[in-house]
Amino acid sequence: MVNNLISTYLIYLLGKALVLTALAPLVAGIIKKVKAFLQNRRGPGLFQLYFDIGKLLAKDSIISPTTSWIFTVTPFIYFAAAFGAAALAPVVAEVFFGTTGWQPDLFMLLYLFVLSRFFLVLAGLDAGSSFGGMGGAREMFVAVMVEPALLLASLTVALRAHSTNLTAMTLSAQTGFGGLSAIFAATAFFVVLIAETGRIPVDNPDTHLELTMIHEGMVLEYSGRRLGLIVWAVATKQLVLLVLFAALFWPFPLIIDSVAGQIVWLIVKVVLTAIALALTEMLANKMRLFKVPGFLAVASLLALLAIVAQ
Amino acid sequence: MNFTTIYLLMLLIFAVGLIITPVLCKKLKVANLFAHGIALLGSLAAVLCASFVFVTGPQAFSLPLYLPFMAFSVRVDYLAAYFLAIIGLVGAAASIYAVAYGREYFKRRFIVMAELYLAFLLSMLLVVSVSHVFAFLVVWEVMSVASFMLVGQEYDNPVSTKAAYLYLVMTHIGTAFIMTAFLLLAKTSGSMEFAELSALGADTWTKNAIFLCALIGFGTKAGLIPLHIWLPKAHPAAPTHVSALMSGVMLKTAIYGMTRFYLEFLGVGPAWWGGIILLFAIVSAVLGVLYAMMEHDIKSLLAYSSVENIGLIMLGMGAGMVLMSNGLTTLAGLAWAAALFHVLNHAVFKALLFFGAGAVISVTHTRDIEQHGGLIKVMPYTAVVFLIGAAAISALPPFNGFVSEWLIFQVLFNLPAAIGGVLGKMVAAVLISLLGLTGALAAACFVKAYGMIFLAKPRGNKAEQASEVSGFMLVPMFLMAILCLVLGIIAPKIMVLLRDILAPFFSEGVLDSLVNSAWYVLGFQQGQVSAGLSLPALGVVFGAGIVLAAIFYLLNGLGKSETGETWTCGIVPNARMEYTATGFSGPIRRAFGKVLLPQTEKVINTNTSPYSGWRVIYEVHITHVVDELVYQPLNRRIVIASRFMKEIQTGSVQLYIGYIMAVTIGMLIWSTRW
Numbered sequence: 009m010v011n012n013l014i015s016t017y018l019i020y021l022l023g024k025a026l027v028l029t030a031l032a033p034l035v036a037g038i039i040k041k042v043k044a045f046l047q048n049r050r051g052p053g054l055f056q057l058y059f060d061i062g063k064l065l066a067k068d069s070i071i072s073p074t075t076s077w078i079f080t081v082t083p084f085i086y087f088a089a090a091f092g093a094a095a096l097a098p099v100v101a102e103v104f105f106g107t108t109g110w111q112p113d114l115f116m117l118l119y120l121f122v123l124s125r126f127f128l129v130l131a132g133l134d135a136g137s138s139f140g141g142m143g144g145a146r147e148m149f150v151a152v153m154v155e156p157a158l159l160l161a162s163l164t165v166a167l168r169a170h171s172t173n174l175t176a177m178t179l180s181a182q183t184g185f186g187g188l189s190a191i192f193a194a195t196a197f198f199v200v201l202i203a204e205t206g207r208i209p210v211d212n213p214d215t216h217l218e219l220t221m222i223h224e225g226m227v228l229e230y231s232g233r234r235l236g237l238i239v240w241a242v243a244t245k246q247l248v249l250l251v252l253f254a255a256l257f258w259p260f261p262l263i264i265d266s267v268a269g270q271i272v273w274l275i276v277k278v279v280l281t282a283i284a285l286a287l288t289e290m291l292a293n294k295m296r297l298f299k300v301p302g303f304l305a306v307a308s309l310l311a312l313l314a315i316v317a318q
Numbered sequence: 319m320n321f322t323t324i325y326l327l328m329l330l331i332f333a334v335g336l337i338i339t340p341v342l343c344k345k346l347k348v349a350n351l352f353a354h355g356i357a358l359l360g361s362l363a364a365v366l367c368a369s370f371v372f373v374t375g376p377q378a379f380s381l382p383l384y385l386p387f388m389a390f391s392v393r394v395d396y397l398a399a400y401f402l403a404i405i406g407l408v409g410a411a412a413s414i415y416a417v418a419y420g421r422e423y424f425k426r427r428f429i430v431m432a433e434l435y436l437a438f439l440l441s442m443l444l445v446v447s448v449s450h451v452f453a454f455l456v457v458w459e460v461m462s463v464a465s466f467m468l469v470g471q472e473y474d475n476p477v478s479t480k481a482a483y484l485y486l487v488m489t490h491i492g493t494a495f496i497m498t499a500f501l502l503l504a505k506t507s508g509s510m511e512f513a514e515l516s517a518l519g520a521d522t523w524t525k526n527a528i529f530l531c532a533l534i535g536f537g538t539k540a541g542l543i544p545l546h547i548w549l550p551k552a553h554p555a556a557p558t559h560v561s562a563l564m565s566g567v568m569l570k571t572a573i574y575g576m577t578r579f580y581l582e583f584l585g586v587g588p589a590w591w592g593g594i595i596l597l598f599a600i601v602s603a604v605l606g607v608l609y610a611m612m613e614h615d616i617k618s619l620l621a622y623s624s625v626e627n628i629g630l631i632m633l634g635m636g637a638g639m640v641l642m643s644n645g646l647t648t649l650a651g652l653a654w655a656a657a658l659f660h661v662l663n664h665a666v667f668k669a670l671l672f673f674g675a676g677a678v679i680s681v682t683h684t685r686d687i688e689q690h691g692g693l694i695k696v697m698p699y700t701a702v703v704f705l706i707g708a709a710a711i712s713a714l715p716p717f718n719g720f721v722s723e724w725l726i727f728q729v730l731f732n733l734p735a736a737i738g739g740v741l742g743k744m745v746a747a748v749l750i751s752l753l754g755l756t757g758a759l760a761a762a763c764f765v766k767a768y769g770m771i772f773l774a775k776p777r778g779n780k781a782e783q784a785s786e787v788s789g790f791m792l793v794p795m796f797l798m799a800i801l802c803l804v805l806g807i808i809a810p811k812i813m814v815l816l817r818d819i820l821a822p823f824f825s826e827g828v829l830d831s832l833v834n835s836a837w838y839v840l841g842f843q844q845g846q847v848s849a850g851l852s853l854p855a856l857g858v859v860f861g862a863g864i865v866l867a868a869i870f871y872l873l874n875g876l877g878k879s880e881t882g883e884t885w886t887c888g889i890v891p892n893a894r895m896e897y898t899a900t901g902f903s904g905p906i907r908r909a910f911g912k913v914l915l916p917q918t919e920k921v922i923n924t925n926t927s928p929y930s931g932w933r934v935i936y937e938v939h940i941t942h943v944v945d946e947l948v949y950q951p952l953n954r955r956i957v958i959a960s961r962f963m964k965e966i967q968t969g970s971v972q973l974y975i976g977y978i979m980a981v982t983i984g985m986l987i988w989s990t991r992w
Contacts, residue, residue, distance in 0.1 A: 018855060018858055018859075021855075021859055022858075022859065022862050025859065025862070025863070026866075029866075065870055065871070065873055065874060066873075066874040066877075067877070068877045068878040068879065068880065069877065069878075069879050069880070070879075070880045070881070070882040071879050071880070071881060071882070072881070072882060072883055072884040073881050073883065074692075074774060074775055074883075074884050074891065075884075076694040076695060076701075076772075076773065077694075078694065078705075078773060083867065084864050084867045084868065084871075085864075087863060087864075087866070087867035087870075088860050088861075088862075088863030088864040088866075088867055089860070089863070090863070091859070091860075091862065091863030091866060091867075092856060092859045092860045092863050095859040095862075096859070111850065113724070113850070113851055115724050115727050116715065116724070116851060116856060119713060119714065119715050119720060119724075120715065120856075122712070122713070122714060122757070122758070122761055123709075123714045123715060125761070126709065126712060126714060126761055126765055129765045129769070130765055130768060130769055130773065133765075133769035133770075133773045133774060133896075133897065133902075134769075134773045134774060135774070135884045136773070136774030136775050136884055136891060136893070136895070136896045137884045137885060137886050137891060137895060137896075138886070138895050138896070138897060139885070140897070141769075141896060141897020141901065141902060142897065144765070144769070144897070144902070145897060145901065145902045145903075145904065145905055146905060148758075148761070148762035148765060148766075148902075148905075148906070149762075149905035149906050149909065151758050151761070151762065152755065152758040152759055152762055152906055152909075153909065154758075155751075155754040155755055155757065155758035156751035156752065156754050156755045157751075158754070159750055159751045159754040160747055160750075160751045163731075163746070163747050163750060163751075166731065167731075167734065167743055167746070167747070172727070172728065172731055173850070228885065229884060229885065232877060232879075233870075233871045233874075233877055234871075236870070237867050237870060237871065240870075297905065298905070298908060298909070301909045308751065311747075312744070312747060312748075315743050315744065315747045316740055316743070316744065318743070
């Protein structure tokens with residue numbers, strides 16, 4: 009009986025991960041489209057990233073002789089970590105499996121991101137170029153600054169739910185408007201979202217200029233199938249973070265009883281957050297790297313205020 | 319076969335080793351195998367002792383030594399057995415490793431080193447198993463002196479000597495405090511036996527004094543900031559297998575001492591005790607890892623990371639004491655379990671990393687990671703195990719470090735239950751975010767270390783000529799690497815063990831809800847809140863991700879992989895284009911500039927030909943705040959004070975006789991006054 013429930017639960021987690029992974033490039037497409045619209049361009053189609061990934065997955069690769077097996081296996085680990093994070097991401101339906109037994113945990117989700125970052129930075133260093141090292145050093149620097157802000161923002165919800173269990177946190181976040189505290193927490197997490205998804209003003213996803221790039225610097229040596237996997241994983245990670253924002257931090261919850269309704273509402277929230285992300289990217293300038301700690305310190309302080317105001 | 323027999327057998331094994339090894343001083347190869355073989359046997363006997371206790375229950379016996387004030391009484395309860403097992407486990411691995419590493423010392427006082435190694439290992443095993451105050455202090459001192467001499471093994475190197483003497487001074491300051499704590503305790507309880515030691519009858523002041531003395535005393539040994547200054551100097555100076563033992567195990571004897579005091583002898587104390595420990599612990603964790611991040615000497619880096627990990631362990635202990643004083647015994651049990659779990663985990667992965675570092679040093683002959691690089695190609699096995707160690711210490715799932723760090727997160731998260739209101743939430747939030755910062759910095763630190771040592775191209779000719787190390791080094795490393803993974807996966811089993819260890823210090827049944835009956839879930843339940851962690855489930859999901867990635871990769875056939883040089887804007891890539899460790903830590907050094915106070919030195923030599931460019935030497939030094947603000951001024955004061963004392967120390971015998979006369983007369987007058 010217990011084993012049966014667990015296997016059903018695991019199948020559910022895998023299914024969720026598959027759906028989120030499949031939808032991730034679409035969400036990335038939406039952000040691009042909104043940005044293009046705001047810049048008075050037509051921009052690539054909504055499904056362009058699928059074509060890109062499809063093309064990359066059919067291409068041969070060039071591998072530097074300097075690299076080792078770390079470089080070769082990292083795309084798989086990176087993809088699997090993003091997939092695992094998608095499996096843990098809090099989508100409404102967890103509730104139907106009850107709150108007893110094992111539930112996805114917040115720290116587990118966050119440490120999957122740490123795992124993927126760990127390997128990607130190593131892969132960046134593996135090729136032995138300055139670009140990889142520069143990207144890696146900056147990535148680790150931003151990660152060090154993001155981590156406290158990310159945890160503080162998550163704690164506002166977790167402390168309210170008295171648990172770091174993602175299901176309990178989702179349920180608690182849906183119970184009602186959290187007041188000023190919820191708005192602070194949402195703002196703080198939004199800042200973290202910008203940094204973690206590598207968007208302006210922290211990083212610029214569209215550039216290969218060595219003065220500004222962080223993520224692109226690390227993956228510069230990748231090509232072909234491996235690059236395809238990384239691109240896809242990055243989109244998945246972005247969607248997971250958007251879902252996290254939508255499920256836990258959306259300041260104005262709607263109480264919806266039906267599962268279908270909840271899922272539709274989640275999709276609406278994710279799309280709205282994606283649009284907000286595109287809008288921020290339009291309105292902000294790329295920030296100097298050493299201004300980023302200040303930017304994230306604001307997020308940390310807001311989250312602390314949110315905890316106090318609770 | 320009873321416990322006493324096994325224990326005495328262990329002592330006998332070490333005694334034989336200590337006596338016979340010097341006899342073999344003409345046959346160093348035999349001595350090497352013999353001494354370290356004995357150490358291996360002795361360690362295994364210690365593990366056997368511990369397993370015996372876990373199976374049959376606590377054991378105690380006493381040997382009559384007919385010495386005044388001294389009884390050799392041994393008591394191995396579950397707690398002692400746990401530490402005994404850790405020391406035995408790491409000791410066994412280090413002994414195998416030492417066979418290969420010892421060869422380098424054949425021309426450098428090998429016999430002395432082997433003797434001291436045996437004495438050091440034995441004294442650590444005794445420290446956690448004796449149960450008499452005097453016996454404890456004696457073996458504690460033996461441990462300190464043996465490790466001091468091992469740190470000073472290369473006494474022709476002034477850096478080593480200085481580190482050794484600093485260690486000696488600091489450890490004796492610590493021992494003085496430990497002695498005070500024990501004597502105060504023995505005075506209040508009227509006994510020297512651990513079983514009868516208790517501060518129940520003591521007044522508040524005495525209790526506080528005992529608490530602080532134990533904290534300072536054991537804190538010095540554990541390397542708690544600001545008492546840590548000896549640690550990053552002493553650990554790197556010792557031979558590597560000893561460094562592994564010092565960092566992985568010796569620091570834990572201090573944790574053992576603190577656990578005895580705070581959990582057993584002192585009983586439930588006020589909340590501020592825990593608060594103080596939390597404060598020092600979080601400072602140690604953050605500063606320790608920050609200094610580790612800035613370090614380029616691989617062994618110093620690992621030593622600073624030990625300071626960080628001691629901070630993590632003590633976060634669990636401090637939280638446990640806060641929760642305990644508020645009557646939240648179940649959560650307090652969780653906190654202590656988290657701390658003790660991290661003790662085991664840190665012992666395993668720190669030993670692994672030191673072994674790896676030693677392997678790298680033995681083939682490159684330099685500890686500077688700026689001169690390593692590209693070793694993954696010539697040392698493939700060492701590279702794998704070092705990666706596992708780095709992942710475990712960076713708390714990446716599914717390794718053991720992640721489990722104990724998760725538990726510590728959960729403990730801190732439950733602090734608001736003990737400290738009510740906004741204050742509790744703030745304390746929890748700040749501690750958790752700083753712990754997150756520590757985790758991120760640790761990941762950055764070990765990415766840096768791994769990247770610089772093993773990846774890209776060799777940065778110096780020393781790294782180019784490297785080759786893989788021998789099996790004696792690889793076997794213990796692989797054992798520890800496997801343990802890193804196994805301990806992560808069987809974490810629920812370890813939690814059951816930890817519940818048994820902690821149960822005697824708590825009321826009946828309090829800790830039962832800590833362990834989940836399901837083997838695949840590590841969790842606890844407190845009230846309506848449940849939290850759990852399932853690494854197997856994560857493993858399934860992660861594995862599915864890997865499979866999916868492989869499917870997508872192979873969707874269009876295997877594809878061709880061409881070899882093409884790294885893109886460096888059209889120049890032929892060379893090792894000097896690679897990012898250096900200094901460069902990698904640059905942004906973090908700059909962001910934490912207020913704490914690290916970096917000082918850069920840039921020397922530009924313009925005398926060379928104007929066409930071939932200038933020669934630039936760039937160096938960065940960071941300021942160790944505690945050293946500069948506390949110890950150096952103190953040191954200066956001591957020197958000034960001793961200069962005054964010098965005035966009366968002329969070296970003239972007549973004057974000394976005069977002093978003795980004066981004192982004698984003074985004493986006579988004082989004693990016959992009445």
